[in-house]
Amino acid sequence: MSQDGVNKGRRRFLMAATGTLGAVGGAGVAWPLLSSWQPSERAKAVGAPVDVDISSLDPGEMISVEWRGKPIFVVRRTSEMLEALRSDDLRGRLSDPDSDNLDQQPEYARNELRSREEELLVIEGACTHLGCAPQYRPEVEPQTFDANWLGGFFCACHGSRFDMAGRVYRGVPAPSNLVVPPHMRDGNMLTIGEDGEIA
Numbered sequence: 785m786s787q788d789g790v791n792k793g794r795r796r797f798l799m800a801a802t803g804t805l806g807a808v809g810g811a812g813v814a815w816p817l818l819s820s821w822q823p824s825e826r827a828k829a830v831g832a833p834v835d836v837d838i839s840s841l842d843p844g845e846m847i848s849v850e851w852r853g854k855p856i857f858v859v860r861r862t863s864e865m866l867e868a869l870r871s872d873d874l875r876g877r878l879s880d881p882d883s884d885n886l887d888q889q890p891e892y893a894r895n896e897l898r899s900r901e902e903e904l905l906v907i908e909g910a911c912t913h914l915g916c917a918p919q920y921r922p923e924v925e926p927q928t929f930d931a932n933w934l935g936g937f938f939c940a941c942h943g944s945r946f947d948m949a950g951r952v953y954r955g956v957p958a959p960s961n962l963v964v965p966p967h968m969r970d971g972n973m974l975t976i977g978e979d980g981e982i983a
C-alpha cells in the first residue's frame with residue numbers, strides 16, 4: 785500500500801506509451817513535442833481511472849493523457865520551474881494564487897503549487913474560457929506575448945495565460961485556474977480519476 789492508499793484490488797486500465805517525450809524547452813525552442821497515451825476503448829467507454837507509467841518522464845517534460853474524453857497534462861517540473869512559481873512577482877500577477885476557487889482542484893491540490901507532490905503537476909488541458917487546449921510553454925524566460933513570462937501554459941484562442949501550476953493570470957479571458965483532476969501516485973504509476981483514501 786502506498787502513502788496514497790492505492791487499492792491494489794481494483795482493476796486498472798494500463799495505457800501504453802505511443803510516442804516520444806518532448807525535450808525541455810530552451811532558448812529558441814518554441815514548441816516542445818508532446819506525446820500522448822491513449823487509454824483502451826473499454827477504459828474510454830466506462831470513464832474508468834487510467835494508469836500511466838511516468839518512469840520515463842524527465843524533468844521539464846510533459847505528456848498528455850486522455851481521461852473521460854479530456855486531455856490531462858502531466859508535467860514533471862524542474863527546480864527552476866518551482867522556484868519561479870514561488871516568486872512574489874508572479875504571485876501578484878495571478879487572479880487566484882491560493883486556489884480559493886474550490887471548484888478547480890481537490891483539497892490536496894489547494895496549495896501554491898496546486899499539486900500533491902512538488903514536482904508533479906496534473907491538470908486538465910482545457911482552457912477555462914471556452915475550452916481550447918493550452919500550449920505548453922516551459923521556458924522560464926520572456927516571450928513575445930509577455931515580456932515577464934515565467935513559463936506555463938498559453939491559450940492561443942484568445943490569449944489566456946496560466947503559470948506552471950495552472951494558475952490563471954489577471955486580465956485574460958479565462959476566469960479561473962486550470963482544473964486539477966483527482967489523481968494519485970504509487971511509485972512510477974500515476975492514476976488519474978481516482979485519489980485513494982485521503983480524497
Ligand code: FES
Nearest residue numbers: 911913914939942
Ligand atoms: S478558449 Fe482559451 S482564451 Fe478563449
